[in-house]
Amino acid sequence: MNKNGLFITVITLLILCSAVLPAEAALPENFDISKNYYSVYGGPDLNATLVGDKQFSRGDTATLNINMMNKGEISGFKSEKDADIGNYADEMLQQSEMQYEAQATMAVGILATLKSDNPNIKVKSGAQEAGTLMQGKESASPTQFTVEINKDTPAGIYPLNLDLSYQYQNNVQVGGDDFDSVTGLVTNKEVGIWYENKTQTQTINIEVKKEPYFEVTNVTGDLYPDDGGMLYVTYKNTGEETAKDSTVRISASDPFSTTDDQAYLGTLKPGDSEVAVFDMDVDETATAKPYSISSEIFYEDTDGHDRTSDTIKVNTEVLEAKQSLYSLPGFELGTGITMALAACFVMLRRKKQN
Numbered sequence: 001m002n003k004n005g006l007f008i009t010v011i012t013l014l015i016l017c018s019a020v021l022p023a024e025a026a027l028p029e030n031f032d033i034s035k036n037y038y039s040v041y042g043g044p045d046l047n048a049t050l051v052g053d054k055q056f057s058r059g060d061t062a063t064l065n066i067n068m069m070n071k072g073e074i075s076g077f078k079s080e081k082d083a084d085i086g087n088y089a090d091e092m093l094q095q096s097e098m099q100y101e102a103q104a105t106m107a108v109g110i111l112a113t114l115k116s117d118n119p120n121i122k123v124k125s126g127a128q129e130a131g132t133l134m135q136g137k138e139s140a141s142p143t144q145f146t147v148e149i150n151k152d153t154p155a156g157i158y159p160l161n162l163d164l165s166y167q168y169q170n171n172v173q174v175g176g177d178d179f180d181s182v183t184g185l186v187t188n189k190e191v192g193i194w195y196e197n198k199t200q201t202q203t204i205n206i207e208v209k210k211e212p213y214f215e216v217t218n219v220t221g222d223l224y225p226d227d228g229g230m231l232y233v234t235y236k237n238t239g240e241e242t243a244k245d246s247t248v249r250i251s252a253s254d255p256f257s258t259t260d261d262q263a264y265l266g267t268l269k270p271g272d273s274e275v276a277v278f279d280m281d282v283d284e285t286a287t288a289k290p291y292s293i294s295s296e297i298f299y300e301d302t303d304g305h306d307r308t309s310d311t312i313k314v315n316t317e318v319l320e321a322k323q324s325l326y327s328l329p330g331f332e333l334g335t336g337i338t339m340a341l342a343a344c345f346v347m348l349r350r351k352k353q354n
Contacts, residue, residue, distance in 0.1 A: 039171065044072035044107035046133070046164045048202050051142055055207045059151035059310055061124075065142035066112070066162065066204065070133035072105035100172040100191065105135035107166040108195070114145045114204070115161045120153040121206070123160070130164075147206070151310070155210040155240050162202045170196040213239030214297050214309050217273060225255075225321045226284030233276045233314050235297065237268040243299035243307075248276045250295040250314065255286035265297070288320045 052065045110130035114123045125145040133139065147160075173192040218234040237243055246265040252258045263276035293316060297309040 040074055040101045040104045041076040042072065042074035042104060043168050044070055044105050044133070044135070044166065044198070046107055046110070046166070046200050046202075047071050048112075048162050048164065048204065050204050050206070054205070055209045056149055057211060058149055058153045058155075058208055058213065060149045062147050062149065062206075064114070064145045064147060064160075064204070064206070066114075066145065067142050068110070068112075068130060068133060068139040068164070070105065070107055070135055070137055072107070072135050074102065074105060100169075100174070100193070104169045107133045107164075107168060110164055110166040112143050113163040113165070114147075115163070116147070116158070117161070118158055120150040121158050121160070122148045122150075124148055132166075149208060153208050155208050157205050157207050160204045160206065162204050163199055164202065165197065165199045167195045167197055170194045210240035211301065212237050212241050212243035212268065212270075212299060212307075212309070214243075214268075214312055216295075216312055216314055219314055219316050221280075221316065223256075223280055223282050223316065223318050225282050225286040225288070225318060227322065228256075228279070228281040231278045231280045231314075231316060233278070233295070234273055235265060235268075235276060235312070236273040237270055240270055241302055242270065243268045243297070243301070246274075246297050246299040248295055248297045250278060250293055252280070252293065255283035255318065256291070256293065257281045257283070268299075282318055286318045288318050290315060290317045292316075 047069050049067045049069070050064060051067045053062065056062045109132060111127050112130045113127040114125065116123050123145060124147065128143045128145065130139060130143045171194045173194075174190065215236050215238050216233060217236045219232070221229055221231040223229045223231065233248075235248060244267050246268050247262055248265055249262045250258070252261060258278055258280050260279040263278060265274040265276060268274060293314040295312045295314050297312065299307055299309070301307050
């Protein structure tokens with residue numbers, strides 16, 4: 001061993017746990033407490049905060065930005081072994097352990113997991129690594145999670161559970177007996193650091209805001225190929241806020257067309273319904289089957305801002321083509337016979353008159 005240098009052996013003991021450990025966790029057998037000068041009380045304390053947008057609309061896919069700060073503290077020390085007065089190596093080891101024990105508030109290797117107990121809110125992101133935080137420090141960048149909000153979610157506050165798992169320094173031991181009087185260092189110092197796992201759970205609240213929400217509750221009207229017809233669509237405000245000066249517009253696509261693609265609905269309070277009427281044309285080659293037509297509603301919210309709803313589907317149907325008189329079987333033959341009889345009747349009448 002080189003006495004002019006500093007030789008330090010660091011022993012890290014990782015004891016895996018699945019929950020928060022009791023205050024008096026048992027020391028592992030290979031942790032030599034005879035060289036343990038202090039026990040420390042306290043540790044990390046992570047505080048998570050949702051930054052940026054906290055309010056979302058139903059149907060949104062949102063990114064949550066969560067910031068973390070370590071508010072941990074050391075509440076006290078307990079002396080486990082006094083240094084031998086005059087034994088410089090022992091005194092230096094005692095001082096050294098005190099410095100190591102001060103790191104007990106550091107949260108090492110933070111792993112953040114966000115969970116939702118409500119089926120209307122789905123967390124799409126898995127566990128996220130959030131690094132290491134020293135006491136009093138804040139995360140350099142937010143930890144991000146993606147959530148999906150069901151389009152039928154009622155307005156209100158929704159709590160999400162944030163699990164923060166990390167390791168912390170539970171105890172430290174130091175050892176060595178080779179003291180260099182020139183450098184004032186213990187040259188064969190050994191350091192044993194005992195880490196434990198810990199999990200903190202915190203609630204993160206998001207809000208689904210109150211706003212108008214529209215649904216199609218009824219569709220009537222007979223639409224025929226090469227003919228079309230009137231389409232009657234009932235829209236209902238199933239949201240929590242009033243929609244003022246509402247106008248609905250449909251997007252007609254093949255086989256539909258129209259020059260009448262808008263209808264005025266007026267003011268729709270929560271629970272109100274209104275019927276929109278559209279004059280639809282249908283292509284002559286249209287297949288008789290169900291179709292879906294897209295629509296959207298333009299309105300003014302309670303704050304006077306212009307808004308546009310999400311796309312609202314209108315499910316309708318093209319019926320079998322009407323059979324006109326001209327298309328009936330035998331129509332042409334019957335017409336020819338009738339015309340021939342009429343011609344004979346005219347000729348006979350003229351001959352009789354002559």
